[in-house]
Amino acid sequence: MLYRIVNRICGLLTVVALLCLIPSSAKAETIGLILTHGIYEYERIHDSLVSYLKKEGHADRVKFLIQRPYPDPIALGNASRKLIVADVDIILTYGAAPTRAMLRERPRIPVLYAGVYEPIAAQIASKNATGVCSKFNISSLVRYLRTSTTINNLGVVYYSAEKESTHQMQELQDISKKYGFEIKPLDLKYKTDLHTMLNDVEADALMVTSSPAANSSLPTILRIATSRKIPTASLLTSDKITAMITLSSDPVRQGELLGGMLVKVLNGTPPQSIKPVCSKKIELVYNVKDANRMGLKISMDLVTEATKLINK
Amino acid sequence: MFFLGAGISMLYMYKTTGNLQSVIDLHRVEIIRQDLVISAQTVQSNLYTFGTVFGQELDVIVDNVIDLGDSANRCLSCHHSKEITEKLHEVNAIVEQYENALSYLITTSANPERIERLRAVAINIGGSLLTKTQEMAFIAGQELSNMTINAIKEIQHSRVILIVTLVLSFFIALAIAITMTRQITEPIYELVNATRRIKAGEFGYTATSAATGEFGELMESFNDMSISLKESNQKIMKNLHNLSNLYSTTLTFHAITSKADIYRELSFGVAEIVGAEQCGLMLPEGEDFVHMSPAVGLTEDAIALLRVPAEKILDRYRHTKRRAMVINNGIEASPTAEADITLGVKNIMLVWVRHKGDLIGVIRVANKKTGEFTEEDVHPLAILANNLSVALENAKLYEDLRRQMWELKNAQEQLVQAAKLVAIGELASNVAHEINNPLTSILGYAELIKEETDIESIMKDVEIIENDSLRARDIVHQLLEFSRKRSLEMKRININGLLTEVIGLVSLQLKDTQIVISEDFADIPAIEGDPNQLKQVFLNIINNATFAMQNEGTLGIATSIKDSTIHISVSDTGRGIPREVISRVFEPFFSTKKEKGTGIGLSVSYKIIQSHNGRIEVESQEGKGSTFTVILPIVFQSPA
């Protein structure tokens, strides 16, 4: 008797579930968004996405449900599950670690990402996900750094729990062998040690990988390095306090590309039939002001090549 | 003596004239500096005035810059104080940068924006060049006045020195007398010095002095004392070290639930504490005591050798009146002697592990690395043995429990599976036609492809087929998903530890606020649960609490045990929850935080706790604060 009832309910629910498969087109779709707390680059990607949607006249078709977790695995996992439970229509994630955290929950909902340096290396692969990659050449950043200072020891801030950050670290290790300098790894696994680590490291320059964990502390990292007169290089753009050299994939362009994908998905294209694209626009910011203040040689190569110069 | 005095004053005279020379040099620096400033200012104004096309003024600029470089270089060769030379080098470096920047500016084509930028950078560098030369002027000026004063002082000195020399001859005689007295007092000083060093912790420091007689004796006995102090200090340090090892080993015991882990921890812990080559645990097995694996310093073959009739061990156990056996020579007396000889044992220690008065195991330690086993080695191992018996007992209980759970789960799964089969049968008919649609279309297009000749239309058909297949797959997925209960990944977890982890995260975020965290953890047993999901629950509740307090207050996190449940309460001193909404906080999407909240946190948490057979309770007073209490059963029973 009891089984009977259970079976009935099951059958009924299945039909309901199947009905849900048919997309309802008229009303605004809810876009779940993981916007990791305190990362300027991701805010810029998002701003650009929003203005793209406005410009193209799609702003009314969406409403955002935003989660702002801190960049640690538990909080990212929590935010991901919350969005899945909220049953949003499409999920957007910025950065490799948040995207991985989301995909680990195996959502049935389409996931679109941006700000992922190299999706394959970050092990982001899912039938349900596609997005914008932000790959550029780290070797260029090292090259520019070398035009303004001699490097024997390069401190690298990374987070060993993040695939992407570790991957960039590996890339830097390979580059360092070519140039014959040492890498001093600064692992953010123990975030409380950040100050000690930065104050103790003996390095001629400091590089910050694109790890969200590292970048949510970017102002602190840059402040300490600058006070120690150590030139800095960063893979993500920042607000107010900027590294001496920043090389990144232009976040505005990434937002536009992501916007294009989002509109496609809104129009019913399944994400698996959209290929991930790489934004090719590169932003190179040179902070001459700080270089000058730290008494470093001003690299004229950088002054000419930079897409943006901070001089005052 | 008199000549010496005369010599010294001559020297002074010489120095004074030298000083006067540098005063003149400094004046020269000033002239060059002024040159530099004028050239730099000229170039700077050139920079402001010229357009983007260069006419004759380019040559003017080039000449000016070359002049600038020359004047910067000119003073480098003269001798100046370190400070000035440093500044000169700095100025030189900037001039070089300035040249470099100007060079780029003058030769760069391409866009006007880039040229403007180069001009701005060049002007900036020129600016800092002018500042640097200003600083240089300041230092030079200061040095100039210092040197002049010094020169005058030194002239006076040389006058004084002549007079002093006369007096000096007298004093030298006096000095000789003093030196002789010093020889006598030196050993005493040395002794005092040595005592001070010992006081400062430098044990074992020995005084050295060639003193003889009474002083010599005193010295010797003092040194003896110092050395014995050092030895006892070393002993204390060693004990401390042992204690800390002991502590870490016993601590891990209680966190371990697998037996092999216990054996490993014990062996390595003992090896660390005692410093012996072979360490491990023997446990009863049938009629024998056998040695457990893994062990330190024993291969699997060696371990196989260590099998001794229980009677033999028990005999020794009684014989030693339950105190540990220490055999430093004559290992024949050991109950494991047969194997010991093959294993090259020189000395051995056996520590009995007891539970409620019965012998349940033996810690076997052989071949101490530094000499012989002593009472000091026995003591920590006895403590370890006590803890070990509890850990072994725990592990056994846990294994039993796990077996029972597994059996229970199996039985349950069979039941559920049976029910599912019936359900699926009924579902199948409902679903068959849902899947049939895409399948028909797929077949249709597959037929079409056969007739298609151009690649483009084939690709189009394939695309449709792909999409329909995907749709069919989705339906099947949906079904599978539906027929499968979202399973929890149950593990045995220590809730206090889990809370500490979550608090660790949160406290990083609270660093810049006035919120203090107060923890009150009771000794609670491990429970079964899905650690990831439970972490999520606590994170959500704690996040709400800190949000309610904004920037200051106390976040209280407490655990306690009540009947067969554990209670985890999170309290805050925040704004509280109004009575009218308190019943709604667990509703999905209920939020009072506008764009700062989504209203999902608590609803998800509620579901998770429900699936753990627990519940969440809320108490709140508006304006005072709220307390959320999560109640979880100690023994998890999956719902039938």
Place this chain on the structure above:
Amino acid sequence: MKKLSALAKALAIALLIAAAVVLPRSSSAEDDVFLIGLIPEENIFRAIQKHRPFEAYLSKKIGVTVKFTILSRYGDIVDRFVARDMDGAFFGIYTSALAMEKLGVEPVARPVNLDGSTTARGYLFTRKDSGIRAIEDMEDKRAAFVDKATATGYIFAVAYLSENGIKKPESFFSEYYFTGSHESTIYAVLDGRADIGAAKGRVMDKLSAKDPMLKEEIFIIAKSGSLPDNTLMIRKDIEPEMKQKLRDALLTLDRNPEGAEILEKLGIKKFVDASRENFGAVNELAVKAGIDIGE
């Protein structure tokens, strides 16, 4: 009235100061100076300084004061030659051809580099990891060139494309721009700001001598033939006698100790004769690229 005169006075003073600042050394005797332009390749102040003993030497040999000046930017080299009323200049590959055509100058001599070369090559290159290996991979990619008036940094590439059937590079590439310098072009490709670039081989070799990564990152798709680099050209109306003196002075530089010292300072081996015939290859390239030098 009074006010006005005060204003006038102030203006006059301002003008005087401005004049003094901008032209503190305006030489009135420009006429009896033999002015030679130099193409900027490194720090221009260093370059001018290096040429000072050379100036003195040549002045002594030809009996007229010789002065070197900088030709500043690519684009306005020919304009500046006219504007500054120069008597001669060291021109680059394409600018030589251009100057012969437009200014009617004539080749005199050219330096032999320390490695024995008197020529340069252009490279067409990409990043190794771009996957571009041949013309067909280049469609819709972004290209960076140096300047319209460089043989190695532009014209050779256009000729190469044209030979391979691409007649309109501006619509073949998705983006197409000039960076203004060989270095900038190389950096643009290395950074991924452009997919394809063209630049002078020697500049790339110099950069990769300082930067061991460069060789691993760059893939050279094509190289131009050898082109006559850096040629001293003088105006046609210079008296033959003077021209001969100049040529003799240059060609015998390596045969006396004073000259040898100068050459060492300039980092070149010696000077050799140059003639119009050397520029056949350049003209050919321009034709292939569809560029009319006279334009």
